[in-house]
Amino acid sequence: MKKYKQEPEISETQTFRSEDHEVRELKKRIRILEDRGSQYASNDYQRLLQEHDFQVSMSRRGNCYDNACMESFHSLIKKECIYLNRFRTRKEAKQAIFEYIECFYNRKRSHSAFGYVSPCEFEAAYYDNQRKVTA
Numbered sequence: 001m002k003k004y005k006q007e008p009e010i011s012e013t014q015t016f017r018s019e020d021h022e023v024r025e026l027k028k029r030i031r032i033l034e035d036r037g038s039q040y041a042s043n044d045y046q047r048l049l050q051e052h053d054f055q056v057s058m059s060r061r062g063n064c065y066d067n068a069c070m071e072s073f074h075s076l077i078k079k080e081c082i083y084l085n086r087f088r089t090r091k092e093a094k095q096a097i098f099e100y101i102e103c104f105y106n107r108k109r110s111h112s113a114f115g116y117v118s119p120c121e122f123e124a125a126y127y128d129n130q131r132k133v134t135a
Contacts, residue, residue, distance in 0.1 A: 030055065031054070031055045031056075069113075076105075077100060077105070080104075081097060081100040082096075105119075106118065106119045106120050
């Protein structure tokens, strides 16, 4: 599977670009949660997701609860990272957002949906339990 990153300028025809980075193989399909923006609804983008076997979840028109988890994440990243900084360059902003997600949000921040442990702790416990079940 290839890793994708967002292009600097969002266009309808090319939202993500392959970087040819190897990532671990997942046992389940990756689920993409999206709003109804034109760049996400475009045929090219939807075809790209299908080619890589992503499961797409697009909110229904007028239903604000479909993407509640992503809306919550966006609210948190804005309050805990973006609004606290004044970025001089796009590169600086991308680095700060990456560090927030990879170094804090996934590894240290507790999540109520996971019993108040971090996503990394939850995932490690899940796979540890899976190994015990299959052993």
